[in-house]
Amino acid sequence: MTAARVGIGGPVGSGKTALIEAILPRLAESGIDTAVITNDLVTDEDAERLRRGGRLPPDRVRAVQAGACPHTVIREDPTLNMAAADRLEADFPGLDLILIESGGDNLASTFSPDLVDFWMFVIDVAGGDDIPRKKGPGILQANLLVINKADLAPHVGVDFPRMLAEATAVRGGGTVLPTVCRKGTGIAGVVEHLRREVLFK
Amino acid sequence: MKDDAAPLMLKTVLGQAAEARWHDRLHALEHAGGLETLAIPEADGARRRMRLTTDTGRDCAIALPREQALSDGAVLFHDGRLAIVVRIDGAARMRLRPASVDDAMRLGHWCGNLHWKVVFGHGVMDVVLDGPRARYTDRLHDLRALAEFEVLDAE
Numbered sequence: 001m002t003a004a005r006v007g008i009g010g011p012v013g014s015g016k017t018a019l020i021e022a023i024l025p026r027l028a029e030s031g032i033d034t035a036v037i038t039n040d041l042v043t044d045e046d047a048e049r050l051r052r053g054g055r056l057p058p059d060r061v062r063a064v065q066a067g068a069c070p071h072t073v074i075r076e077d078p079t080l081n082m083a084a085a086d087r088l089e090a091d092f093p094g095l096d097l098i099l100i101e102s103g104g105d106n107l108a109s110t111f112s113p114d115l116v117d118f119w120m121f122v123i124d125v126a127g128g129d130d131i132p133r134k135k136g137p138g139i140l141q142a143n144l145l146v147i148n149k150a151d152l153a154p155h156v157g158v159d160f161p162r163m164l165a166e167a168t169a170v171r172g173g174g175t176v177l178p179t180v181c182r183k184g185t186g187i188a189g190v191v192e193h194l195r196r197e198v199l200f201k
Numbered sequence: 202m203k204d205d206a207a208p209l210m211l212k213t214v215l216g217q218a219a220e221a222r223w224h225d226r227l228h229a230l231e232h233a234g235g236l237e238t239l240a241i242p243e244a245d246g247a248r249r250r251m252r253l254t255t256d257t258g259r260d261c262a263i264a265l266p267r268e269q270a271l272s273d274g275a276v277l278f279h280d281g282r283l284a285i286v287v288r289i290d291g292a293a294r295m296r297l298r299p300a301s302v303d304d305a306m307r308l309g310h311w312c313g314n315l316h317w318k319v320v321f322g323h324g325v326m327d328v329v330l331d332g333p334r335a336r337y338t339d340r341l342h343d344l345r346a347l348a349e350f351e352v353l354d355a356e
Contacts, residue, residue: 001212001264002264002266002267004250004264075316086267108316110316113245113247113248114247117248117249117250117251118248118250118251135336137316140332141331196252197251197252198250198251198252200207200208200210200252200262200264
């Protein structure tokens with residue numbers, strides 16, 4: 001099979017890169033051969049962070065610079081990302097998974113189905129418990145919604161069970177998973193969901 | 202995956218149900234109760250990987266090569282006793298009819314900003330609904346002050 005392509009979008013600072021850092025070791029433990037493409041505005045900041053982290057060989061982390069609004073290269077014209085994914089598959093035959101991290105963007109950010117097979121949207125409790133109620137396309141249309149930094153809820157005045165329930169309700173019952181990426185909480189659930197829904201192994 | 206049996210993997214498009222070489226085989230299987238359907242919403246029709254169940258509840262996982270695509274009538278499995286065929290379920294549509302060319306430009310600009318999928322017709326624009334209709338009509342509320350248009354049911 002060709003590698004599954006999974007998009008990760010969400011606002012700036014919500015924990016997209018932290019989520020990737022957290023799931024990479026678990027994917028490796030499961031024998032899932034993975035590479036990553038990052039998207040930044042005009043730098044390779046996220047790619048460099050992942051390379052420094054050492055959870056993947058540096059040449060398995062590729063960077064795309066959007067140059068403008070980050071959603072343009074994951075939705076309107078995803079050709080740069082498609083080409084990067086094609087190159088990774090050519091360079092690493094047998095890849096199971098290519099994670100494509102969007103540059104941090106607003107709640108309207110969505111992925112083109114031409115680019116990814118599945119995509120998740122990452123928000124965090126510190127961004128406000130009203131985010132699910134705002135019903136942005138990212139919240140509503142993502143295959144999986146991740147609410148990160150759940151442990152910060154009491155410090156930022158968020159009723160986390162209510163936020164989780166509202167997120168599930170606006171998504172019509174679509175899956176919502178809480179995480180604390182920095183501590184590894186909830187990461188097993190995210191990996192299990194990916195394995196079941198898109199990796200099939 | 203730890204908690205459930207492996208799904209039936211569907212890794213290629215074998216052909217189209219309407220093709221002569223498939224028609225008779227599928228027809229025979231249908232009478233024998235060996236034809237199953239995978240109903241896929243139009244909004245997911247461009248995906249190449251997904252997990253879903255057939256109309257009889259069979260757990261399937263689609264994983265097509267990049268150069269292949271799902272389409273209505275695509276045959277994804279056949280072993281002589283069982284065949285699995287895709288049915289793309291068309292999404293609901295909402296028709297918008299602008300009153301003038303000026304209104305049409307404002308309406309098109311508005312819907313474009315909302316990233317709506319549209320299909321153009323003669324003097325009308327059909328919006329492909331990926332969710333409740335109210336979610337779309339709510340977004341048109343503020344445009345009423347700027348452009349004159351009708352909201353109709355798509356034919």
